[in-house]
Amino acid sequence: MSFWDERYQGEAYLFGEAPNAFLARQAPRLTPGQSALAVADGEGRNGVWLAEQGLSVLSVDASSVAQAKAARLAEARGVSLELAQVDLSTWDWPQEQFDLVVGIFIQFAGPELRTQLFAGLKGALKPGGLLLLEGYRPEQIAYGTGGPRTPENLYTEDLLRTAFADFEILELAAYDAAIEEGATRGNAMEFIIRDDTGQTRSVIQTNELGLTVGDRVVITQSDRVRLSRAGGAAPVRDLVRA
């Protein structure tokens, strides 16, 4: 049995049944009827949520165990989810088919495969489509709260700016945040890029924030990131565009 099939054994959903927090924050950007590709979607928490927003979703992953659970989650929520079991290292990626491509913690790929994956993500987007990508930075390894142990698999701002230099980067945010998604707990280091191939040309670049567990980072507008302290206290500061 493969590594991921083994991790996905059991009734519980490894990363939970709720969507990834970054993805859920992007709800205002989604339009019912759009087509979406959920890449390495695992047990379907994100693909199912996208379907609940009225999108037509193709959820791909290598794990048959995960995909069976994704099908069950979709059924329980009363939405349809197209599933395809694929190995993304050899997949014949669809070309210009999706309004939205989503990659949430798809850092199983080292540099060579990542180059291939990023080309696949880009190629799958319709012109003007939106790519949502979230992953850990190398700093995450020291936290030891999940994610790959191989630093070369993780993202840095430079890496993403270079890899997506041919795209319009709408938002790029690097920060500490408390992640509580399924079995993942603790103060994790997140790196987010949101890449919009549309007309907007704004770029956000955040600095190191020094947050503590429980602090929240909320992207409030396309050009601002608002920080809130745990417990709903007043925002501590806004970060302005670079």
Ligand SMILES: C[S@@+](CC[C@H](N)C(=O)[O-])C[C@H]1O[C@@H](n2cnc3c(N)ncnc32)[C@H](O)[C@@H]1O
């Ligand atoms: C950290 S999990 C993230 C799952 C999902 N995106 C989420 O956020 O819940 C990484 C996923 O990558 C999938 N994966 C790993 N290697 C793969 C490959 N070569 N092709 C397709 N999927 C792969 C695993 O099965 C696993 O579901």
